[in-house]
Amino acid sequence: MFRHGLPVLLFCFISLCATSAFAEWFSDEQAIMGTSVGVTLWQEDPEIARRAISAVMAEMRRIDNSFSPYKPDSELSRVNREAINSPVTISGELMTIIDKALYFSRASGGAFDISFASVGRHYDYRQGQQPSENQREDLLAAIDYRLIELDKTSSTVSFKHPQLQIDLGGIAKGYAVDRGIAILQQFDVTNATVSAGGDSRVLGDRRGRPWVIGIKNPRGQSLAGDPSESEDRVAIKLPLQDTAISTSGDYERFFIDQNSGERIHHILNPRTGKSVAGVTSVSILGPRGFDTDPLSTAVFVLGIERGLALVASLSGFDAIVIDSAGKVHYSDGLTPPVTEVDQSP
Ligand code: ADP
Ligand code: MG
Numbered sequence: 001m002f003r004h005g006l007p008v009l010l011f012c013f014i015s016l017c018a019t020s021a022f023a024e025w026f027s028d029e030q031a032i033m034g035t036s037v038g039v040t041l042w043q044e045d046p047e048i049a050r051r052a053i054s055a056v057m058a059e060m061r062r063i064d065n066s067f068s069p070y071k072p073d074s075e076l077s078r079v080n081r082e083a084i085n086s087p088v089t090i091s092g093e094l095m096t097i098i099d100k101a102l103y104f105s106r107a108s109g110g111a112f113d114i115s116f117a118s119v120g121r122h123y124d125y126r127q128g129q130q131p132s133e134n135q136r137e138d139l140l141a142a143i144d145y146r147l148i149e150l151d152k153t154s155s156t157v158s159f160k161h162p163q164l165q166i167d168l169g170g171i172a173k174g175y176a177v178d179r180g181i182a183i184l185q186q187f188d189v190t191n192a193t194v195s196a197g198g199d200s201r202v203l204g205d206r207r208g209r210p211w212v213i214g215i216k217n218p219r220g221q222s223l224a225g226d227p228s229e230s231e232d233r234v235a236i237k238l239p240l241q242d243t244a245i246s247t248s249g250d251y252e253r254f255f256i257d258q259n260s261g262e263r264i265h266h267i268l269n270p271r272t273g274k275s276v277a278g279v280t281s282v283s284i285l286g287p288r289g290f291d292t293d294p295l296s297t298a299v300f301v302l303g304i305e306r307g308l309a310l311v312a313s314l315s316g317f318d319a320i321v322i323d324s325a326g327k328v329h330y331s332d333g334l335t336p337p338v339t340e341v342d343q344s345p
Contacts (some may be wrong), residue, residue, distance in 0.1 A: 026040070026042075028053045030057055032060045032064055035173065035196055036195075036196075037176075038194070038196075039053050039184075039194050043189065059179050059183055063179065067097070069168075080166060083158050084161075089154075095155060097168060097175060098157060098166075099152070101170075102150060108298035108301070111302045114166040115144060115165065116143055117165040118161075119136055121165055125266060136273045141163075142164045142165070143273060170293065171294045173197055174199045174288070174292055177289040180194035185203070189203065198248065199246045200213055201244040201288075202245075204241060210240055211240050213237070214236070215235055215322075216251070217233055217234070218249055219280065219341070235328075243285055246289060248267055248297050249281045269301055277324065279303060280324055282319065282322075283319065284299065284319050285317065285319070287316060295317060298310065299311060304323060304329050308329065308331055312332060317331070318330075
């Protein structure tokens with residue numbers, strides 16, 4: 001009896017150490033998909049934590065390699081080259097993403113439209129370039145999600161306009177954070193966050209406290225050297241658990257047109273092919289990034305009234321919209337903590 005007691009006691013001691021002393025937060029951040037991808041998780045075994053994080057990062061790179069419009073070998077680039085001529089066979093995964101995009105196009109009356117790229121690909125925000133008026137008007141007819149024909153039985157897609165091009169920039173990052181969370185769940189992780197730029201999803205809580213996700217003040221001051229993460233840019237802090245949140249902002253990718261003084265940014269109105277004015281930031285809360293990501297872009301295009309009406313018509317979502325005067329608008333499900341953000345330079 002006694003001889004067996006020691007190993008049992010020892011075992012208890014070791015497992016106690018493992019759960020209380022060694023368990024900790026692990027996190028990593030990498031530049032993927034043209035943005036910063038972050039993973040934070042709670043784990044007892046550092047080796048499992050390392051494997052889980054690297055599996056999420058590998059998945060992010062795989063998604064980027066498949067659906068980037070900038071990589072000539074991606075499945076998306078192949079579709080953009082070939083779907084104009086005849087139906088192209090696509091993967092089940094791309095089919096699911098295009099199908100979801102078309103759902104949000106119909107739901108938003110065309111405000112969300114992945115064929116925005118027919119015009120959108122002629123913008124280069126880093127170089128400060130935009131399409132000429134003629135080019136924009138010529139290509140406008142190629143922005144129309146109804147000209148994207150998805151055939152689920154034959155697994156093909158075809159474009160019904162010779163200049164039509166698609167870009168998944170408004171939906172792929174939300175899809176990617178969901179994939180990241182699913183992978184962490186396979187590793188039995190129960191407390192984590194995965195983010196890709198403005199799209200985040202939190203799993204569980206922060207062990208007894210909620211996760212706190214900040215919404216940036218679109219016109220807030222940023223510290224030199226670190227324009228993205230300085231504390232004074234955070235306008236609203238949200239305590240969250242088991243939620244996805246996607247923010248679309250006009251401050252992420254933009255330049256100021258030297259002639260007109262207008263802010264030319266990366267969210268385009270499919271009806272005009274021009275950057276949307278009126279709101280500066282839209283955040284959508286909901287169960288999955290695959291929905292909150294396209295919805296945040298759609299609401300940005302629709303503006304406050306029609307955008308909030310769309311959110312109210314779908315169940316399970318909430319919205320926080322900051323307009324160009326700095327006023328904060330909330331969907332009915334939320335209690336407003338902050339009603340205005342400082343716009344002073
Ligand atoms: P972020 O890319 O910063 O997360 P969004 O989720 O709002 O922000 O996505 C903006 C991206 O969506 C743009 O960079 C572009 O790739 C794409 N996009 C722009 N306008 C539209 C639109 N009207 N419909 C669908 N996608 C769009
Ligand atoms: Mg979005």
